[in-house]
Amino acid sequence: MDRIEAMRAFVAVVNEGSFTRAADRLETSPQLVSKYVSQLETHLGVRLLNRTTRRLNLTEAGTQYHQRARQVLTDIDDMEHQLGDLQTQAQGLLRISAPVSFAIRHLAPLLSEFQKAHPAVGIDLQLNDRKVDIVEEGFDIALRIGHLKSSSLIAKRLAPVRLVLCASPDYLKQHGTPRRPEELGHHRYLQYSYMDIGPGHPLQKWLQAGGQESEGSMVSNNGDVLVEAAIAGAGIALQPTFIAGNAIREGKLKVILPEYEPQPMALYAVYAHRQLLASKVRGFIDFVDGFFGEAPYWDQF
Amino acid sequence: MDRIEAMRAFVAVVNEGSFTRAADRLETSPQLVSKYVSQLETHLGVRLLNRTTRRLNLTEAGTQYHQRARQVLTDIDDMEHQLGDLQTQAQGLLRISAPVSFAIRHLAPLLSEFQKAHPAVGIDLQLNDRKVDIVEEGFDIALRIGHLKSSSLIAKRLAPVRLVLCASPDYLKQHGTPRRPEELGHHRYLQYSYMDIGPGHPLQKWLQAGGQESEGSMVSNNGDVLVEAAIAGAGIALQPTFIAGNAIREGKLKVILPEYEPQPMALYAVYAHRQLLASKVRGFIDFVDGFFGEAPYWDQF
DNA sequence: TTCGTTATCAACAATATGTTTATAAATAAG
DNA sequence: CTTATTTATAAACATATTGTTGATAACGAA
Numbered sequence: 001m002d003r004i005e006a007m008r009a010f011v012a013v014v015n016e017g018s019f020t021r022a023a024d025r026l027e028t029s030p031q032l033v034s035k036y037v038s039q040l041e042t043h044l045g046v047r048l049l050n051r052t053t054r055r056l057n058l059t060e061a062g063t064q065y066h067q068r069a070r071q072v073l074t075d076i077d078d079m080e081h082q083l084g085d086l087q088t089q090a091q092g093l094l095r096i097s098a099p100v101s102f103a104i105r106h107l108a109p110l111l112s113e114f115q116k117a118h119p120a121v122g123i124d125l126q127l128n129d130r131k132v133d134i135v136e137e138g139f140d141i142a143l144r145i146g147h148l149k150s151s152s153l154i155a156k157r158l159a160p161v162r163l164v165l166c167a168s169p170d171y172l173k174q175h176g177t178p179r180r181p182e183e184l185g186h187h188r189y190l191q192y193s194y195m196d197i198g199p200g201h202p203l204q205k206w207l208q209a210g211g212q213e214s215e216g217s218m219v220s221n222n223g224d225v226l227v228e229a230a231i232a233g234a235g236i237a238l239q240p241t242f243i244a245g246n247a248i249r250e251g252k253l254k255v256i257l258p259e260y261e262p263q264p265m266a267l268y269a270v271y272a273h274r275q276l277l278a279s280k281v282r283g284f285i286d287f288v289d290g291f292f293g294e295a296p297y298w299d300q301f
Numbered sequence: 302m303d304r305i306e307a308m309r310a311f312v313a314v315v316n317e318g319s320f321t322r323a324a325d326r327l328e329t330s331p332q333l334v335s336k337y338v339s340q341l342e343t344h345l346g347v348r349l350l351n352r353t354t355r356r357l358n359l360t361e362a363g364t365q366y367h368q369r370a371r372q373v374l375t376d377i378d379d380m381e382h383q384l385g386d387l388q389t390q391a392q393g394l395l396r397i398s399a400p401v402s403f404a405i406r407h408l409a410p411l412l413s414e415f416q417k418a419h420p421a422v423g424i425d426l427q428l429n430d431r432k433v434d435i436v437e438e439g440f441d442i443a444l445r446i447g448h449l450k451s452s453s454l455i456a457k458r459l460a461p462v463r464l465v466l467c468a469s470p471d472y473l474k475q476h477g478t479p480r481r482p483e484e485l486g487h488h489r490y491l492q493y494s495y496m497d498i499g500p501g502h503p504l505q506k507w508l509q510a511g512g513q514e515s516e517g518s519m520v521s522n523n524g525d526v527l528v529e530a531a532i533a534g535a536g537i538a539l540q541p542t543f544i545a546g547n548a549i550r551e552g553k554l555k556v557i558l559p560e561y562e563p564q565p566m567a568l569y570a571v572y573a574h575r576q577l578l579a580s581k582v583r584g585f586i587d588f589v590d591g592f593f594g595e596a597p598y599w600d601q602f
Numbered sequence: 603t604t605c606g607t608t609a610t611c612a613a614c615a616a617t618a619t620g621t622t623t624a625t626a627a628a629t630a631a632g
Numbered sequence: 633c634t635t636a637t638t639t640a641t642a643a644a645c646a647t648a649t650t651g652t653t654g655a656t657a658a659c660g661a662a
Contacts, residue, residue, distance in 0.1 A: 001303070001649085001650090002302070002303045002304060002305075002650095003303060003304075003305045003377075004303075004304045004305055018608080018609095019608075019609060019610095020607085020608065020609085028651080029651075029652065029653090030608080030609070030610090031609085031610075031611085031651080031652075031653085032650085032651055032652080033609095034609060034610060034611095035610090035650090035651085038610085044381060044384050044385075045384075045385065045388055046384050046387065046388050046579065047574055047578065047579070050436045050573050050574070051436075051608090051609065051610095052436055052437075052453070052608090052609085052658075052659060053607075053608045053609050053610090053657080053658050053659045053660090054607080054608070054609095054658085054659050054660060055436065055437060055659090056609095057436050057437065057439060059579065060387070060393045060394070060579065061384055061387055061388070061579060064383065064384065064387070065380065065384060068376070068380045068383075069380070071376070072373060072376050072377055072380070075369070075372070075373050075376070076304075076373055079366065079369045079370070079373070080345060082365070083345050083346075083347050083362055083365065083366060084345075084346065086347065086361075086362055086365070087345075087346055087347050087362070092361045093361065135351045135353055135356070135358055136353075136356060136358070138358060272351050273348060273351070277348065278347065278348065278360065278361065278362060302618085302619090319639080319640095320639075320640060320641095321638085321639065321640085329620080330620075330621070330622090331639080331640070331641095332620080332621075332622085332640085332641075332642090333619085333620060333621085334640095335640060335641060335642095336619090336620085336641090339641085352639090352640065352641095353627075353628065353639090353640085354626080354627045354628050354629085354638075354639045354640050354641090355627085355628050355629055355638080355639065355640095356628090356629095357640095453657090453658065453659085
């Protein structure tokens with residue numbers, strides 16, 4: 001027996017004053033309503049209604065139960081409606097984790113526009129380059145850059161992330177512009193700590209060597225720093241276009257060996273579940289998807 | 302799905318922080334708990350828990366739902382316990398309908414003793430000689446005297462009610478004491494409006510005739526009046542012993558034609574249902590049953 | 603009375619329930 | 633780093649329950 005349905009039946013019978021009318025109201029058969037009420041009575045061990053075929057009278061217990069059952073039912077309805085609204089209206093706090101450099105440069109306008117479209121959604125943006133555990137740490141969405149290994153999480157690809165080798169015109173004038181990967185050997189590599197372009201790539205060897213052998217080399221876990229260093233003429237950096245793009249467009253950096261550009265990585269939105277997604281999350285993903293497109297503005301140089 | 306059980310499962314999972322422990326607590330299988338929670342989620346259209354195999358985290362919706370669901374569940378539990386108490390403790394107002402003359406003479410001591418045994422039960426005693434509709438008028442019990450025709454009500458026989466023909470010694474001295482029914486013809490009959498001793502009885506003819514033909518006869522719907530009239534020498538009355546008994550014992554009335562005494566009627570407690578009886582009602586019936594016995598004190602003369 | 607209405611009962615087919623068995627994922631231990 | 637253990641879920645299945653249908657009994661009204 002579904003006690004909630006039984007309670008609903010009982011309350012309907014009391015309100016309508018008849019099993020048949022209650023059944024009409026609940027769009028079911030009088031037989032079922034009768035069954036529900038008797039089951040409820042048996043469950044409670046108390047007679048709720050004195051019924052003749054012609055008239056119904058509440059017992060004392062019935063009166064009390066009716067009172068409180070109605071309250072409980074409206075509570076439940078309220079509760080479910082509230083959740084329904086939460087679901088359809090896209091409200092609540094959206095907790096997002098995002099990579100530091102990307103967020104600083106490109107997330108502000110997106111978030112601002114998103115909030116215009118969904119005023120009831122609050123945003124908590126946590127910048128973090130480590131791989132957060134979105135379930136454990138309570139994030140709704142994590143934006144990630146890289147080649148994602150499969151996991152139980154859902155990852156939606158939002159935009160390509162191109163990596164380019166670049167250096168300042170001054171630096172190139174001074175040290176020469178490499179035309180082939182082999183020529184990189186003597187150059188300074190501004191290394192990003194977590195860079196991984198995959199094995200087998202022509203640049204891979206140099207990249208690894210750069211980190212281990214070169215003297216006076218520079219390593220950072222922040223791409224902005226490396227790009228700034230490259231602009232200042234400190235060496236050659238392999239960095240995503242969403243960081244270097246602006247400097248390239250302004251002529252402060254030159255792209256080197258474009259024909260050897262690594263496979264593009266991608267920007268992903270990572271979230272926990274595909275089904276029963278809160279609509280604030282669903283809404284955000286739909287919103288971000290297509291915001292940058294396959295040729296993002298930061299690649300226009 | 303029983304939504305209440307599902308809610309209980311969800312709340313248990315949140316409280317215990319694990320499906321398996323929740324299942325232990327609810328004495329069911331983890332599989333079922335899992336099923337319940339997912340059904341609840343599907344029903345609500347919202348994900349309540351983010352679950353990895355190792356840890357559980359509430360979603361925003363889950364937090365809200367948990368809060369309110371716990372409230373609803375305790376409400377329901379309270380409600381049912383309250384009804385349970387009502388059931389076992391015998392409390393509330395007991396509404397009794399009883400015949401006027403009987404109640405006046407014999408009910409006060411009974412009720413007083415009953416209330417000593419069940420202090421939490423209040424009594425509303427309505428005296429009425431008409432046949433009340435106990436369901437319609439909201440009585441818990443009706444005491445009735447007579448030969449009950451079957452009905453959907455339950456009637457419990459509490460005591461025999463003997464009817465005796467009686468008159469005052471003075472009257473009998475003046476008009477003679479009848480020895481055979483035929484001799485009644487010339488006597489005055491103090492008639493009770495609702496008297497019915499059934500067809501075929503030797504006295505039946507005289508009783509009917511008494512109502513229709515005799516001049517100067519007396520009719521009343523109250524037995525006390527008729528007994529008082531008989532004591533005053535107004536004629537012969539056919540009245541129950543619980544009214545006339547006292548006068549007989551005191552010698553104010555003499556019993557006539559005892560060998561023609563009609564089949565005894567009975568005192569019944571009539572109530573609506575045999576099952577799921579409120580314990581105040583159950584208690585009263587048990588109490589009254591046997592209080593008077595097969596040879597009630599009013600028959601001792 | 604007889605009729606229409608109403609609650610309930612009984613029986614059945616459709617559905618749902620809870621159990622069992624198996625699988626995948628995540629941590630802990632060796 | 634692999635193996636074990638714990639945990640949640642999925643699939644499959646026997647059993648119980650549900651809601652429907654048709655029939656019954658009781659009350660009121662004409």
